[in-house]
Amino acid sequence: MTESEPAAGGVLPPAVEATGLVKSFGGVRALAGADFAAAAGEVHALVGENGAGKSTLIKILGGRLRPDAGSVRFGGEAIELHGPDQAHLRGAWTVFQELTLLPWMTVAENLLLRHEPRGALGFIHRRRLSRDADAALERLGIRHIDPDALVEDIALAERQIVEIARVVIKNPDILLLDEPTSSLGEHEVAWLFDLIRGLRARGKCVVFTSHRWNEIASIADRITIFRNGADVGTYRGIEESEAVTLMTGQRLDTLFPPLPPLAAATPMLEARDLAGQGIDEVGFTLHRGEILGVGGLTGHGHRELFLTLFGAQRAGRGTIRAGGKALRLRGPRDAIRAGLGIALVPEDRKTEGLLLPMAVRDNLTLAILDRISRLGVVRAGREREMTRQIAQALQIKAPSLLHPAGGLSGGNQQKVLVGRWLLAESRILLLYDVTRGVDIATKHEIYQLMLRLVDEGRAILFYSSDAEELAHLCHRVLVMREGRIAASLARPALSAEAIVAAAVREPLVA
Amino acid sequence: MSPELAAPRRRRSLSVHIVGQNAGLLLVFAMLAAAVALYCLFYWMQQRSFPGNFELTSTVDNTMPLAMAAIGQTIVVLTRGLDLSVGGIIDLTNALAAVHMQDSLGSMLGWTVLVLLAGAALGFLNGLLVGVGRLQPIVVTLATLSIFQGLAIRVLPQPGGAIPPGYTALLVNMNQPWALLYLVLCAGLWLAFRRSAIGVAIIAVGNDEAAARANGINVVRSRVIAYTLSGVFAAAAGLFLAATATAGDATSGNGFTLSSIVAVVLGGVNLFGGRGSAIGAMAGGFVTTMIVNILFFSRIDPLYQSFYEGLFLIIAVVVGGGIGRMLRRRR
Numbered sequence: 073m074t075e076s077e078p079a080a081g082g083v084l085p086p087a088v089e090a091t092g093l094v095k096s097f098g099g100v101r102a103l104a105g106a107d108f109a110a111a112a113g114e115v116h117a118l119v120g121e122n123g124a125g126k127s128t129l130i131k132i133l134g135g136r137l138r139p140d141a142g143s144v145r146f147g148g149e150a151i152e153l154h155g156p157d158q159a160h161l162r163g164a165w166t167v168f169q170e171l172t173l174l175p176w177m178t179v180a181e182n183l184l185l186r187h188e189p190r191g192a193l194g195f196i197h198r199r200r201l202s203r204d205a206d207a208a209l210e211r212l213g214i215r216h217i218d219p220d221a222l223v224e225d226i227a228l229a230e231r232q233i234v235e236i237a238r239v240v241i242k243n244p245d246i247l248l249l250d251e252p253t254s255s256l257g258e259h260e261v262a263w264l265f266d267l268i269r270g271l272r273a274r275g276k277c278v279v280f281t282s283h284r285w286n287e288i289a290s291i292a293d294r295i296t297i298f299r300n301g302a303d304v305g306t307y308r309g310i311e312e313s314e315a316v317t318l319m320t321g322q323r324l325d326t327l328f329p330p331l332p333p334l335a336a337a338t339p340m341l342e343a344r345d346l347a348g349q350g351i352d353e354v355g356f357t358l359h360r361g362e363i364l365g366v367g368g369l370t371g372h373g374h375r376e377l378f379l380t381l382f383g384a385q386r387a388g389r390g391t392i393r394a395g396g397k398a399l400r401l402r403g404p405r406d407a408i409r410a411g412l413g414i415a416l417v418p419e420d421r422k423t424e425g426l427l428l429p430m431a432v433r434d435n436l437t438l439a440i441l442d443r444i445s446r447l448g449v450v451r452a453g454r455e456r457e458m459t460r461q462i463a464q465a466l467q468i469k470a471p472s473l474l475h476p477a478g479g480l481s482g483g484n485q486q487k488v489l490v491g492r493w494l495l496a497e498s499r500i501l502l503l504y505d506v507t508r509g510v511d512i513a514t515k516h517e518i519y520q521l522m523l524r525l526v527d528e529g530r531a532i533l534f535y536s537s538d539a540e541e542l543a544h545l546c547h548r549v550l551v552m553r554e555g556r557i558a559a560s561l562a563r564p565a566l567s568a569e570a571i572v573a574a575a576v577r578e579p580l581v582a
Numbered sequence: 583m584s585p586e587l588a589a590p591r592r593r594r595s596l597s598v599h600i601v602g603q604n605a606g607l608l609l610v611f612a613m614l615a616a617a618v619a620l621y622c623l624f625y626w627m628q629q630r631s632f633p634g635n636f637e638l639t640s641t642v643d644n645t646m647p648l649a650m651a652a653i654g655q656t657i658v659v660l661t662r663g664l665d666l667s668v669g670g671i672i673d674l675t676n677a678l679a680a681v682h683m684q685d686s687l688g689s690m691l692g693w694t695v696l697v698l699l700a701g702a703a704l705g706f707l708n709g710l711l712v713g714v715g716r717l718q719p720i721v722v723t724l725a726t727l728s729i730f731q732g733l734a735i736r737v738l739p740q741p742g743g744a745i746p747p748g749y750t751a752l753l754v755n756m757n758q759p760w761a762l763l764y765l766v767l768c769a770g771l772w773l774a775f776r777r778s779a780i781g782v783a784i785i786a787v788g789n790d791e792a793a794a795r796a797n798g799i800n801v802v803r804s805r806v807i808a809y810t811l812s813g814v815f816a817a818a819a820g821l822f823l824a825a826t827a828t829a830g831d832a833t834s835g836n837g838f839t840l841s842s843i844v845a846v847v848l849g850g851v852n853l854f855g856g857r858g859s860a861i862g863a864m865a866g867g868f869v870t871t872m873i874v875n876i877l878f879f880s881r882i883d884p885l886y887q888s889f890y891e892g893l894f895l896i897i898a899v900v901v902g903g904g905i906g907r908m909l910r911r912r913r
Binding site: 136155156157160168170171172173174175176177178181185186188193194195196197198199202206213214215216218220221222233259260263 | 587590593594596599600603774777778779782785786789790792793794795796797798799852856857
């Protein structure tokens with residue numbers, strides 16, 4: 073580990089530099105005097121927990137936010153950015169964390185937005201727009217995305233690719249990427265990293281954020297660690313454990329808590345020959361005290377399975393039994409009554425199921441309003457007491473329980489969802505990708521929470537896009553492929569490699 | 583430069599995409615065709631003959647104000663807004679034209695320009711309040727609707743005034759459906775607008791305001807321009823209304839607030855913004871006129887007309903929505 077000055081050795085000013093940035097939202101201080109510098113010809117990773125200020129920094133550098141204090145320099149020149157256009161003029165382009173594509177416009181229209189080819193009269197030339205977009209995608213090695221398709225009709229990973237392509241075709245000198253890989257598969261990440269290496273070879277500056285350590289280690293020349301809105305240092309070749317300590321300010325000895333073995337096999341949730349939109353011939357048994365993992369590549373029916381089990385999507389065929397009784401699911405109400413609870417993080421991360429503008433407390437009690445009401449009026453004292461207890465038990469970090477749920481960090485939003493189903497006395501919890509985009513310390517808390525929940529006699533069906541997480545945290549893992557269960561892995565055969573291998577094996581013969 | 587990301591996908595041609603992405607437009611024209619067929623049927627049952635030039639001319643002339651208002655409403659709805667003041671602007675511009683226009687070419691042209699500018703100014707006021715003031719479109723335009731209606735009554739307290747016959751002939755020739763030319767012109771204007779920077783910006787704002795802003799689109803400016811254009815088209819509607827009535831009435835525009843929204847919905851424009859075509863909205867306007875025509879010839883008690891208009895509207899929206907969903911699923 074070496075703390076180092078910019079690679080250019082002080083001769084050239086850094087390609088992009090920020091000093092003393094301060095930014096507050098309401099009462100929350102996102103940046104508290106952060107410094108950052110990245111040089112031309114380097115790939116610079118920004119790491120830190122959620123809420124450490126990485127995204128805010130990127131937004132300021134990209135011209136989308138204005139800092140309360142501090143300055144930004146491009147190539148040594150101090151610039152006050154009033155909007156993305158001024159950053160663009162300096163060659164700085166940003167791929168923001170949340171998608172900024174326009175859903176009801178075509179891929180081509182999005183790719184060349186505000187840079188469309190014009191015809192003789194100055195109007196957009198539709199056919200040339202389509203052709204130019206096609207050529208631009210082709211140059212980047214993207215041949216599977218139709219430039220004339222509407223953005224809403226293409227898959228999420230494809231949208232992320234378009235989002236990246238749109239910025240890369242502008243030929244940026246400084247490329248800022250905020251969590252570009254969170255919705256990409258392995259293959260697509262490799263594509264992106266090739267692109268980044270190409271830019272580096274041509275002397276461009278690339279700054280990116282990620283929660284996936286192996287990605288950071290594989291491509292970053294330098295790493296700047298953020299904590300609580302300020303940088304804690306810039307490093308070359310730092311070990312993961314050391315970085316985690318710096319990010320959290322504490323040591324996490326083991327990220328994954330040890331998993332107690334299953335005692336007795338009491339079935340709690342059984343699915344037999346379940347078929348419907350996106351799933352086929354799905355069967356499994358979830359036992360009391362068990363964490364049953366569901367893994368595989370995105371888009372292979374996991375989401376549909378979870379929605380079907382929760383009654384939010386019709387099953388075309390098959391049976392679902394909970395506690396030995398066959399369920400007739402006409403909607404989520406029936407599932408809730410049967411003791412199921414769901415925490416589902418949709419692919420675009422705007423949490424499904426949470427009413428974001430409403431208070432944390434209202435979100436917690438949503439499923440049990442009839443139980444805590446008398447004559448249709450919610451008993452405020454009882455509500456206060458119950459929500460206070462659950463928030464404490466789950467360590468939900470919120471300024472107050474009256475704070476809007478939308479103001480909480482991703483990990484804490486997940487906890488609110490879990491809390492809702494605990495209050496509803498759900499015995500079977502369906503947790504769908506609850507740890508995605510969640511920082512390491514909160515992940516650790518969620519893992520411990522899950523173990524406590526099954527220890528108390530509940531059962532958890534747990535989908536995760538992270539194979540490592542599944543391998544460590546689950547008693548068994550079902551790997552889905554093309555809507556079917558391709559493999560069921562139990563210890564000792566269970567490992568991240570085995571999950572990935574089962575997920576990508578040749579397509580099933582029809 | 584980069585490795586192949588995934589297997590190439592067979593591309594569909596641009597034309598196929600354009601048809602697929604404009605299903606709403608096809609739908610409203612199918613609805614219009616069905617309405618015309620039904621109208622012809624009822625007409626034949628009553629008259630033992632088919633409607634001719636006179637019926638076409640009067641239908642076009644009667645629909646022109648609504649078609650104009652629907653274009654303006656479309657532009658605002660595309661930004662995810664709503665312009666309830668359309669009726670008020672029609673009232674006011676209609677009254678202004680009836681009071682001031684004289685029977686000379688100079689006066690007619692001069693007042694046409696002035697009235698359109700007045701509409702632009704009224705729309706601009708809406709735009710400022712919604713765009714710069716960040717107020718809710720419904721509240722703002724409900725308030726300005728009332729204000730504009732009040733001003734219209736001041737300008738023309740009783741129905742009256744006069745529109746020179748020459749002006750009527752210019753806008754809505756009562757003998758031939760020449761007003762169709764204005765519709766073609768408007769369709770052309772729309773296609774140009776859709777391919778202009780401001781058109782794209784307005785649609786982008788309705789798609790996703792935050793994303794539009796992240797792309798460097800000036801959201802406030804786009805909104806202000808959208809409401810201003812809506813004012814201009816409402817003023818055009820006021821002029822057409824005055825021309826067909828050959829006189830002014832400061833309350834005659836009131837119904838257009840709601841009927842322009844109906845036309846927009848029938849025309850396949852998404853009320854939540856970002857999707858739709860003014861050409862569809864114009865066709866939607868014609869569908870509503872045809873519904874009234876059909877009711878007239880089907881010998882329904884006039885007292886029930888409003889009842890059946892509503893019923894037809896619900897049927898049209900339900901059937902249209904169902905077909906639209908079916909088309910989407912097939913894709």
